[in-house]
Amino acid sequence: MAPWNITDQKIPQGRLALFSYVSAALVVLLLAGFWKLQVVQSEHYADLADKNGIRPIAIIAPRGAMLDREGRVLVDSYPSFSILLMRDNPKVLEKSLPQIEDGLGISAEDLHQQLEAAKFEPKFLPLVVKPAASEADIEFVESHRADLPVLELEMVQRRRYPLGEVLANTIGYVGEVSPQELEKNADKYKPGDIVGKAGLEKQYNELIVGTDGMKRVVVNSVGRVIRTLDNIDAIPGKPIQLTIDEDLQRIADTDMADKQGAVVAMDGHTGEILAMVSRPTFDPNDFAVRIPPQEWAALNKDPNTPLLNRAIQAQLAPGSTFKIIMATAMLESKAIPADYIAYCPGEAVFYGRVFHCWQPKGHGAVDLHTGIVHSCDVFFYNVGQRLGIDKIYYYANGLGLGRRTGIDLPSEEPGLMPSEEWVQRVYHHKWYAGETISVAIGQGAIMVTPIQLARAYDSVASGGTLVEPHLLKDLSALKVERFPLSDETVEKVTQGMYDVINEGGGTGYALRLQDVDFSGKSGTAQVMSYQAGAKVGGRAGKLTNGWFVGYAPRRNPDIVVAAVVQGSTEHGGTTAGPVVRDLVKAYYDKKSGHFAQPSTAENIQPSHVIPVADPEAEAESR
């Protein structure tokens, strides 16, 4: 027993009993307090409870604008109103529905469907019944505040695309966040949030998205806001500057307006994209307000695929534009002497099959320079046969064909550059040597995108520097790939491309420009094989994809433009060539201060547009 603890003291039973009585009395007092609230004043508090309503009102942050390289607005946001339906009081909601259907012109079926879909979301989250309210709608809500407390107006921010269809495929569009995205980023998004769905809107969503604010208001039983509890301001998204030049973009777009195809113009030193067109296209403004399902389905099912960005997603045979890569491969590999001469009688036989030149009369004795300038098929058939597919693959792949360029856009396609290994892996058989002959003139199992071709040409003319194409102006840490080419090779090939345009008889002679070292190469790839085309007959059988890739000056280009016009029966120099020429011209006009706005294909020295009389429709027979 501890010395401090003496047990002789009695427990004070009396005081303990008193403690018990006091405790009981206090509990009775507390119960009296509850009785007063819950029984005596119960109705008063029930009334207050009914009137009690805190509504969280989101303050939507506007998305950041997109500006062109000179600071002109390409995309911005503007405030508008949505009509919300409050769901926290099911009884009142049920009663109000018929009146809402009438007043806002929403069908009962549609409304019930929306309510059903939102059944499992928290009750305090309202439903957006009308995403873009008209003035009449707003007036209806305002005048029925008392009898329709379930309706509320919400200010939202909508996207505006002042250029409409111009640049649409590159910019992309926005839409409500999908359930899948919501699940992945539950902390970032809430239902109904607007996010980028395609193009730059998707690519740079994180950069331009703002932070929504939140206002909590207390409303009384007739829906009137009594007071604001707190207010967290929205933080608007930051604007981004693009490398696009609106002037060049408009010119390219006008030139392509009635065509199907793509154009991409790129700064040859930096990889900055100056213009990017894909046709047919769509109007992203249609997506700024919730797009009706029928319209969405129509866009998706359109056989002309208006949602596709052909500049980075169209995978097409390059046709004769590929001859520049062949020429580079021939000189760099040294497998064939640089002064090699082939004789072109208009056709040639390889592996027991006849391959035609586009010029049935033949070109006679052809060296590399003539081969490029006159685009002689037989010359390159011979080069292809001597190099073999794997050497071709090595140089084409080195110059960026058949793989993604890494442009800052979602869903870029890789194209296809075949090799023996690829055929073995995919088709489990050996490469047919005859296929190489087709590939040598850019037909057969080879597919490239316009952006790849633009970069490959830039790289050849720059001695093997592959820039990274990009659309964001201040993109740090750009990757530059090196695929070194000897100076002799570059000199010979660029001289060829210069003479395509500037030497009489060149396939692009009609496109020449004053005071500009405009160089390039055309290509006209068949959509169907020669035999299939013959069977179909008529115009459809002769459909081609016309290419032109041009740049200036002759070495280390300032600007490179690749254009493709699909589904025409004409030669690439005729269909795509003028588009490229207009862009290169406008680029130098701007530089020298001679640029006049607005400019279209018509008012750029029409006298220089000379009809081209030398289609080089490559033909091959099997």
Add this chain to the structure above:
Amino acid sequence: MTGRPRIQDFDWPLLGIVGVICLLGILEIYSSTHASALAGMQWKQLMWIGIGVVGMFLISRIDYHTLLDQAPVLYVTGIAGLLIVLVIGYSRLGAKRWISVGGQTLQVSELMKLIIIIVLARYFTEVRTDRLTLRDLAKVAGLTLVPVALILKQPDLGTAMVLVPVALVGAFFAGIEWKHAAVGLLLIALLVPLAWNMRHHLKPYQQQRIETFLHPEQDQRGAGYQILQSEIAVGSGGFWGKGFSKGSQNQLGFVPVRYSDFILAALAEEQGFIGVCVVLLLYLGLILRLVDNAQKAKDRAGMYVVMGVTAILGFHVLVNASMVIGYMPVTGIPLPLMSYGGSATAFVFLALGLVMNVRMRRFVN
């Protein structure tokens, strides 16, 4: 009758009442949070109860006389702990109340409640009188007010206040003279207006709480808003209540911290006056049963321990229930065993462990 302390001598009826209160608490925590981001909280609470029960058994193993022997050491340790909290404590919601022990945060002031029970039980036993002199009272006040001041500094008005009833109830049983008690009450009556005039020395949040207690309608955002919302929830519950998880004020989140400090308001809305009667009568049963244990204690030391625990629990219930119906300001005192909270729940079980400790040794020599 002599023998070893046995588990069978635990106060099982008392633990039965405790179990029912815990169950009601868990059900109401579930009801308040199941449709929100806090869903699943009831399982955490259940875990804390489990930890508390283990602690209760452990603390009942150590003879309370041994604990009282160590009272000076415990007291010094507790004060040192509170000082450490003030110096290197971990801040949460603007208050420094936690220190980190092996990755777990520990609220030292909860431990101080246990320590003050033991220290004052030792002191009152040692005084060995039925008439406390003024000198004795001054010592009691000194022992109590040092930790009170340190906890106030954190600042944690609620926990600081909770230590005072241990001293008052202890003094009452140790034989405070009626004239001293009367003077004390008079002093308190005088000190409150004085404190009111000194209120500008209080922390801003304390000032605001007192201000809103007096004028709830003027502050619709802060504590006054909380009390008003609590009253609306309680009042609208009516006599029979709105039904389990059907209280609109609770479910829509109008009741502030509905799973913790205001859990009684949530319950009052959903279970009505009937439900409140059941809960408060359960607490009264708990207190009466605790007093019964004090009456049957082997010695005065045991009685002081049991009544110290009773004083704290009773004070908690009184202040919390009064707050819910707007009779007292918001002080952050939870409803024991029902409000969600780890440290608070664990404390109650440790305190009950002290009571079991006394009870199972009443026949032991």
